[in-house]
Amino acid sequence: xxxxxxxxxxxxxxxxxxxxxxxxxxxxxxxxxxxxxxxxxxxxxxxxxxxxxxxxxxxxxxxxxxxxxxxxxxxxxxxxxxxxxxxxx
Amino acid sequence: xxxxxxxxxxxxxxxxxxxxxxxxxxxxxxxxxxxxxxxxxxxxxxxxxxxxxxxxxxxxxxxxxxxxxxxxxxxxxxxxxxxxxxxxxxxxxxxxxxxxxxxxxxxxxxxxxxxxx
Numbered sequence: 001x002x003x004x005x006x007x008x009x010x011x012x013x014x015x016x017x018x019x020x021x022x023x024x025x026x027x028x029x030x031x032x033x034x035x036x037x038x039x040x041x042x043x044x045x046x047x048x049x050x051x052x053x054x055x056x057x058x059x060x061x062x063x064x065x066x067x068x069x070x071x072x073x074x075x076x077x078x079x080x081x082x083x084x085x086x087x088x089x
Numbered sequence: 090x091x092x093x094x095x096x097x098x099x100x101x102x103x104x105x106x107x108x109x110x111x112x113x114x115x116x117x118x119x120x121x122x123x124x125x126x127x128x129x130x131x132x133x134x135x136x137x138x139x140x141x142x143x144x145x146x147x148x149x150x151x152x153x154x155x156x157x158x159x160x161x162x163x164x165x166x167x168x169x170x171x172x173x174x175x176x177x178x179x180x181x182x183x184x185x186x187x188x189x190x191x192x193x194x195x196x197x198x199x200x201x202x203x204x205x206x
C-alpha cells in the first residue's frame with residue numbers, strides 16, 4: 001500500500017500555497033482616503049472582469065474595503081473603470 | 090457654513106474647443122456667482138471612456154474643487170441636468186481626509202509642473 005503511494009507521479013510538483021500573512025495595505029502605509037480619480041490604484045482591487053475583489057483575498061480591513069468599494073463605484077459612474085470587461089489587466 | 094466640494098463632469102466630444110470653454114466657464118460662473126469660491130481646477134481634456142455613454146466613446150473631463158454653501162449644489166446639479174452638452178457629472182462633498190488628500194495632490198501637481206517648466 002505504501003509503495004504505490006510513492007508511485008503516484010505528479011505532472012507538476014504540488015505547489016503548497018505558502019501562507020503569507022495578509023495585511024491591510026491602508027493601515028500599513030497609513031492611507032486615509034481612497035481617491036476615485038486614479039483608476040490605476042483602484043485596479044489593484046479589481047479582478048479581470050472588473051469586479052471588486054473580496055476582503056478575504058485582498059486582506060483589507062472592513063473600514064477601508066467600504067471606502068474602496070465606494071471609490072470604485074464612483075469611478076465606474078464616471079466611466080474611468082468599466083462595469084464589466086474581460087482582461088482588464 | 091461652507092463645505093468643500095469636488096465636481097467632475099464629462100462633456101460630449103462632438104463639441105468644438107470654443108464650446109467646451111464656454112461650457113466650463115458657464116459652470117464656473119454658476120459656482121462663483123452664488124458665493125462659491127473655486128480652490129482648484131483641472132482639465133483632463135479628451136479621454137477614452139471605459140464604456141460608451143450615449144454612443145460616444147470619448148469625452149472631455151473637467152474637475153473643479155470649490156467651497157460653497159450646500160444650497161448651491163442643488164442649483165449646480167439642475168444646471169448640469171438641463172445642459173445637454175454634459176453627458177455625465179458627479180459632485181462629491183470632501184470630508185476631512187479627502188480635503189487633506191486633495192491638498193497634497195495639488196501641491197505635488199504644482200511641484201511637478203514647476204519642474205517641467
